[in-house]
Amino acid sequence: MRPSDFNRLIKLAAKQGYYPLCLQFIEDNLEEGFHDLATATLPYYLPSNILDLPSKEERAAAIDSIPLNATPSHTRKLVETGVMTLWKRERNRKRNGV
Numbered sequence: 262m263r264p265s266d267f268n269r270l271i272k273l274a275a276k277q278g279y280y281p282l283c284l285q286f287i288e289d290n291l292e293e294g295f296h297d298l299a300t301a302t303l304p305y306y307l308p309s310n311i312l313d314l315p316s317k318e319e320r321a322a323a324i325d326s327i328p329l330n331a332t333p334s335h336t337r338k339l340v341e342t343g344v345m346t347l348w349k350r351e352r353n354r355k356r357n358g359v
Contacts, residue, residue: 262295271299275306278314280327283307304336308343312351320344 274286287299311323324344327337 262292267291267295267299271302271306274299275303275310278307278310278319278323280307280323280331301333304333304339304343307340308347311340311344312347 270287270290274283274290277283277286283303284300287296287303291299311320314320314323324337324341327340329337331337
């Protein structure tokens with residue numbers, strides 16, 4: 262698989278927003294040999310897609326859909342931190358009129 266194809270598919274998986282749906286997309290669309298790498302890459306793409314969800318409740322539900330024991334072990338914390346960082350950055354931009 263070409264890296265660009267892998268990257269495109271991970272981005273599409275992350276657009277699912279909810280972790281179980283992302284994992285299902287990975288299973289359905291990537292060769293089995295790429296599943297571990299895709300799952301490990303997913304936390305880097307998921308925060309911006311979660312932040313795009315229409316309500317705070319949906320964003321919280323999307324984060325809560327990530328098991329605390331997800332593999333890799335840092336997945337949920339990385340996604341939570343990413344969502345908060347992006348949210349704060351966007352809030353500051355709006356405050357500064359950018």
